[in-house]
Amino acid sequence: MGWVSQLWQGTYVSAEGAWALIALGAFALLFIVLTARAIAYGPFATRPLAAADRLRSAFARATETGEEVQVALGSGALGTAATPDTLAGLYLVSYLARRAALADVPVRVRVGDATALAGALAALQHGAAATGYPEAFDPAQAEFVAPLPFAYGLGVAEAMRRTPPVANAMAGAWGPEALLPIATGIAQGTPQMGGTSDPAALSLFFGTVEAPLVGEELYAMGAALGEGRHTGSLATQDVFRALIALGVLLGAILALIGRLA
Amino acid sequence: MRRVVPALIALVAGAAVLLDFFLENPLLDALGASLLDGAVILGACALLLGLVNLLVVHERRIRRRERGWGTSVVILAAALASLIVGLVAWQTPAFAWFYRYLLFPLEASAGALLAFAVAQAAVHAWRFGRLEGSLLLVVGLVVLLGSLPVGGWLNGLAAVRDWLVAVPVLAAVRGLLLGVALGVVATGLRVLLWMDRPYE
Amino acid sequence: MIFCPGCGTANREGSRFCNECGMRLVQEASLPCPRCGTLNPPGTAHCQKCGLGLARAGDQEAAQPAQPAPAASQPEEASDAALRDEGLPPWLDAAESAGDEELRREALEDLASLEGEAPVDRLRTGGWSPEAIPIEPIVGVPYRAYERLPLPPTPEQEQAAQLFATVAAQAVQAEPRQVPEPKPQVGLGAGPRRVLNLALLLALLVPILWPLAPLQVAPPVPAAVVDAVGAIDALPPGVPVLVAFDYGPALAGDLQPVAEAYLQQLIGHGLRVLAVSTQPEGAPLADMAIDRVLAAHPEARYGQSVVNLGYVAGDEAAVRALSMNVPSAAPADYRTGAPSTTARALEGVGGAHELPLIVVVARDLPALRRWIEQTATPYGTPLVAGLPAAAGLAAEPYRASGQLRGVVAGVAGAAAYQGVQSGRSQAPRGLAALRLGAWVLAAAVVAANLWALAGWVRKRGAA
Numbered sequence A: 001m002g003w004v005s006q007l008w009q010g011t012y013v014s015a016e017g018a019w020a021l022i023a024l025g026a027f028a029l030l031f032i033v034l035t036a037r038a039i040a041y042g043p044f045a046t047r048p049l050a051a052a053d054r055l056r057s058a059f060a061r062a063t064e065t066g067e068e069v070q071v072a073l074g075s076g077a078l079g080t081a082a083t084p085d086t087l088a089g090l091y092l093v094s095y096l097a098r099r100a101a102l103a104d105v106p107v108r109v110r111v112g113d114a115t116a117l118a119g120a121l122a123a124l125q126h127g128a129a130a131t132g133y134p135e136a137f138d139p140a141q142a143e144f145v146a147p148l149p150f151a152y153g154l155g156v157a158e159a160m161r162r163t164p165p166v167a168n169a170m171a172g173a174w175g176p177e178a179l180l181p182i183a184t185g186i187a188q189g190t191p192q193m194g195g196t197s198d199p200a201a202l203s204l205f206f207g208t209v210e211a212p213l214v215g216e217e218l219y220a221m222g223a224a225l226g227e228g229r230h231t232g233s234l235a236t237q238d239v240f241r242a243l244i245a246l247g248v249l250l251g252a253i254l255a256l257i258g259r260l261a
Numbered sequence B: 001m002r003r004v005v006p007a008l009i010a011l012v013a014g015a016a017v018l019l020d021f022f023l024e025n026p027l028l029d030a031l032g033a034s035l036l037d038g039a040v041i042l043g044a045c046a047l048l049l050g051l052v053n054l055l056v057v058h059e060r061r062i063r064r065r066e067r068g069w070g071t072s073v074v075i076l077a078a079a080l081a082s083l084i085v086g087l088v089a090w091q092t093p094a095f096a097w098f099y100r101y102l103l104f105p106l107e108a109s110a111g112a113l114l115a116f117a118v119a120q121a122a123v124h125a126w127r128f129g130r131l132e133g134s135l136l137l138v139v140g141l142v143v144l145l146g147s148l149p150v151g152g153w154l155n156g157l158a159a160v161r162d163w164l165v166a167v168p169v170l171a172a173v174r175g176l177l178l179g180v181a182l183g184v185v186a187t188g189l190r191v192l193l194w195m196d197r198p199y200e
Numbered sequence C: 001m002i003f004c005p006g007c008g009t010a011n012r013e014g015s016r017f018c019n020e021c022g023m024r025l026v027q028e029a030s031l032p033c034p035r036c037g038t039l040n041p042p043g044t045a046h047c048q049k050c051g052l053g054l055a056r057a058g059d060q061e062a063a064q065p066a067q068p069a070p071a072a073s074q075p076e077e078a079s080d081a082a083l084r085d086e087g088l089p090p091w092l093d094a095a096e097s098a099g100d101e102e103l104r105r106e107a108l109e110d111l112a113s114l115e116g117e118a119p120v121d122r123l124r125t126g127g128w129s130p131e132a133i134p135i136e137p138i139v140g141v142p143y144r145a146y147e148r149l150p151l152p153p154t155p156e157q158e159q160a161a162q163l164f165a166t167v168a169a170q171a172v173q174a175e176p177r178q179v180p181e182p183k184p185q186v187g188l189g190a191g192p193r194r195v196l197n198l199a200l201l202l203a204l205l206v207p208i209l210w211p212l213a214p215l216q217v218a219p220p221v222p223a224a225v226v227d228a229v230g231a232i233d234a235l236p237p238g239v240p241v242l243v244a245f246d247y248g249p250a251l252a253g254d255l256q257p258v259a260e261a262y263l264q265q266l267i268g269h270g271l272r273v274l275a276v277s278t279q280p281e282g283a284p285l286a287d288m289a290i291d292r293v294l295a296a297h298p299e300a301r302y303g304q305s306v307v308n309l310g311y312v313a314g315d316e317a318a319v320r321a322l323s324m325n326v327p328s329a330a331p332a333d334y335r336t337g338a339p340s341t342t343a344r345a346l347e348g349v350g351g352a353h354e355l356p357l358i359v360v361v362a363r364d365l366p367a368l369r370r371w372i373e374q375t376a377t378p379y380g381t382p383l384v385a386g387l388p389a390a391a392g393l394a395a396e397p398y399r400a401s402g403q404l405r406g407v408v409a410g411v412a413g414a415a416a417y418q419g420v421q422s423g424r425s426q427a428p429r430g431l432a433a434l435r436l437g438a439w440v441l442a443a444a445v446v447a448a449n450l451w452a453l454a455g456w457v458r459k460r461g462a463a
Helices: A002-009 A015-041 A050-065 A083-103 A114-130 A149-162 A176-188 A199-205 A215-224 A230-260 B004-022 B026-063 B069-088 B093-125 B131-147 B153-192 C080-085 C090-095 C098-115 C119-124 C155-169 C190-209 C223-233 C249-268 C282-296 C316-324 C365-379 C389-394 C396-400 C410-422 C429-462
Strands: A069-074 A107-111 A142-144 A167-173 A192-195 C240-246 C272-277 C306-311 C358-362 C383-387 C406-409
Touching: A015 A230, A015 B004, A015 B153, A050 A069, A050 A083, A050 A167, A050 A192, A050 A215, A069 A083, A069 A114, A069 A149, A083 A107, A083 A114, A083 A167, A083 A215, A083 B153, A107 A114, A107 A149, A114 A142, A114 B026, A142 B026, A149 A176, A149 B093, A167 A176, A176 A192, A176 A199, A176 B093, A192 A199, A192 A215, A199 B153, A199 C389, A215 A230, A215 B153, A230 B153, B004 B026, B004 B153, B026 B069, B026 C316, B069 B093, B093 B131, B093 C190, B093 C249, B093 C282, B093 C429, B131 B153, B131 C429, B153 C389, B153 C396, C190 C429, C223 C249, C223 C383, C223 C406, C223 C410, C240 C249, C240 C282, C240 C365, C249 C272, C249 C282, C249 C358, C249 C383, C249 C406, C249 C410, C272 C282, C282 C306, C316 C365, C358 C365, C365 C383, C365 C389, C383 C389, C383 C410, C389 C396, C389 C406, C389 C410, C396 C406, C406 C410, C410 C429
Parallel strands: A069 A107, A069 A167, A107 A142, A167 A192, C240 C272, C240 C358, C272 C306, C358 C383, C383 C406
Antiparallel strands: none
């Protein structure tokens, strides 16, 4: 066990690091408890998301018209800081893949990164297999457009012009290049929904797409589309958000008192 | 067992990299660095998957003579040409020429197109009538005209713009970033604890 | 209504897939219609699509085709088989039961006893009138086709039949003309869009081709730019500074002037510049910027004053590796291919977090945030940033909290930066183009709103 004590003695953690670890530990604990509760006793109540409703109605329309539903995941990769945004987009893909296999509706997933392509292919394949229609999976449903963000945005816009989709869902790591397919969708009158976590790029979604996903709504799409256990993590976020808001308010009051004194 | 072993590996690897961020320890540093290097190599290998997908999708479009198959021919030709040049003429003037006189102008043109897309989006979204559109209209015009004043009353607009940026915009961006940070932590925990994988 | 076996959602009769979950509503074990092939749920009496009578459940023989009812048959004499073979729509069949048949007979008997003449006999004497149609009993059993006797056609019916015969006799078009469905116009129409694009193009081109002095007035210098200049001025000569070129050619128009402005100041102050990129397309852009700046500073030498370490793969992993040890994360000189440790500019450099300053010119906030998260926050390394104009606002929280010492945003920021350094009061032509473009855009937005307002006033006036 000498190496254990050596390991312990050689370890250094700063004060900020220690506080961050404690906060992370508390978050993880609450997360596990609330998620277990959501699994055992049913999901927590959540407010409906306009984007989720739009997606459902677009899919219903696609079952009648046979037009494709497009999901564009942005240029983010899995395994980088863009992973949460890309995963949020993959929840959409997984949701659509199951239903598309049953109803024989074409779904087209367009990605700007090869790791996201692997995730999309897996989501489509598993979605088809889970519904008992593995033959419904077609590798060409997922398309790697281009690795550079603006080339990817242009490629998605061009694909929409070539084959207008019944709806365009843009959820993932997007930058200013998002405006290229959005502008195409506006000109075509295509219903659009989506969002990203970058505030600068998010401002482009607001006001241009019918149902934007603002901030952490992007990460709540899983819960809005029926994944009940996701509501546990949403509840955890709500608790910590309330604590942060209280802390900010308290700090502001104390600063005001200090300034007045 | 088939699901438990990968879950354990993911948990241990993720925890090691996470702890490496907060703790300073030579062993942990080395472990974290090698895991990150492995992730980078995996990501590079995924590029091959992307290339294969490109070939499959566009070859099918050409074979079936679907709409836009001519563009697919150009895409395939360009992809193969740049791959060959990159493999054969790496770090030579030929590759530099490829970048400077082909890729650079094309990408720059794509970026320039954004100006027209922004204009269309602004005219579409900044509409008086609905609350959101009206707010966007007023604030958008103030920020647009106040960002590059030439003097006169535009300087007054610049002062309003500076206040908007320093107070409400800053507060809103902070709120967004905080919410996003919480969402990112939650998503990371869901992946680490193997609670959710949308690709399954 | 058909209820989905999967989610329970009510769907319209005749739907083949559930509108909610997409599940197929027609089960595998189905009755195929011998006429149209439609799969019908087991136990269906008539095909849901064409109405052909199907065999009862358990009887797999094909149903007989529908036969017209005998002209003189009485309702009382119609057998059950004849009823089915008429090919009635399913809702009629569903509406009927044995009890309904009994009620119908009783009702007709009642009518006959009231009028003294069977309704059918009255119809036979001619003189068709609405009163001759048997009145449905109160139970609401629907009137059925086989009860109607063949009557001479009315003049209106004859006219319709003649029209039909004329149309049917015409030659069939092999490829009927496709009339495109007009899509609802959501954005600008094609005409106004072209006008807007042309106006914007002229607004951006004209100031570049013909300098417009009134538009080249230098903008006010933001505090963030002053802080960035001050952070570099405070460094003693000869210390190494890392400059990250984390953007691509698409945003080079916005960011290359920012990067060159930073390089001008760094090299002009005698600092050693280590150029690196975590984007593959950033390394050639760094080379281009270095060439331009070295041309303006002949005293500086590549390899001594500045070195391009090229692309380091891995995004956050790359930044982490550079934070730990720059030479091992970037082992080769991008321009010469020689080991990076041979470059004098890299002498004595360990991890990036130990450097006195890091300059990050990033394409967006996430690209900048990885440097903040991996170096500025854990180690307190001073950081200044260059961002596109749109992302500059989003970086304000980091500047307000001290994680960023300064920010230079876009062409305007670069012009302000150069103005602070050189003392010039005139901005470059690109800024004039930006200004004019912004005014054209503002005018277009106002014009669009006025047009919409005029339309609304017209509608209100008309109403």
